[in-house]
Amino acid sequence: MANIVFYAKPGCLTNQRQQVLLRRLGHSVTVRDLLSEPWSPERLYEFLKSRPVSEWFNPAAPAIKLGAVDPDGLDAAAALRLLAADPVLIQRPLLEMDQDRYAGFDTPEMLERLGISAQHGRDHASCSRPDGHGVCGGG
Numbered sequence: 001m002a003n004i005v006f007y008a009k010p011g012c013l014t015n016q017r018q019q020v021l022l023r024r025l026g027h028s029v030t031v032r033d034l035l036s037e038p039w040s041p042e043r044l045y046e047f048l049k050s051r052p053v054s055e056w057f058n059p060a061a062p063a064i065k066l067g068a069v070d071p072d073g074l075d076a077a078a079a080l081r082l083l084a085a086d087p088v089l090i091q092r093p094l095l096e097m098d099q100d101r102y103a104g105f106d107t108p109e110m111l112e113r114l115g116i117s118a119q120h121g122r123d124h125a126s127c128s129r130p131d132g133h134g135v136c137g138g139g
Contacts, residue, residue, distance in 0.1 A: 001026040002114060007034040007094035015093050018105050025115055034094060035087045041080035047094045047101040053079050056103065061089045 004022060006029050008015035022029050048056045054071040056079055063069040069082065069089065083090050095102045095110065102110040111117070 002097045003028045005096040039084045041084050047103045
């Protein structure tokens, strides 16, 4: 079983549900506050590099939903600067296992490593709130 450092937004019901699943599968989960962690662009890149830049962002973050930030219009360097400055924009959760880093709860490689079926992972990746925002959304 894996020892996982799980960077979550405090109060996010989806992140809480993901943690419960991981623990139920026998993994050790250490939760850290995604919003208060001292992120640098270089450190964030280690979690995000396997995904397209537009997927580095939490689509439910207020700045994204309001159109103030357009992830499709950013290059990697600009995106990393924005994410480090405003962690509510970061796609979550971020997971750290040994030397591996992942963003989101839906990547096939991460799900396979943790013994989660792809369908089960998708069920645990979407927002738990019916309106898709609020505590989980980013505010």
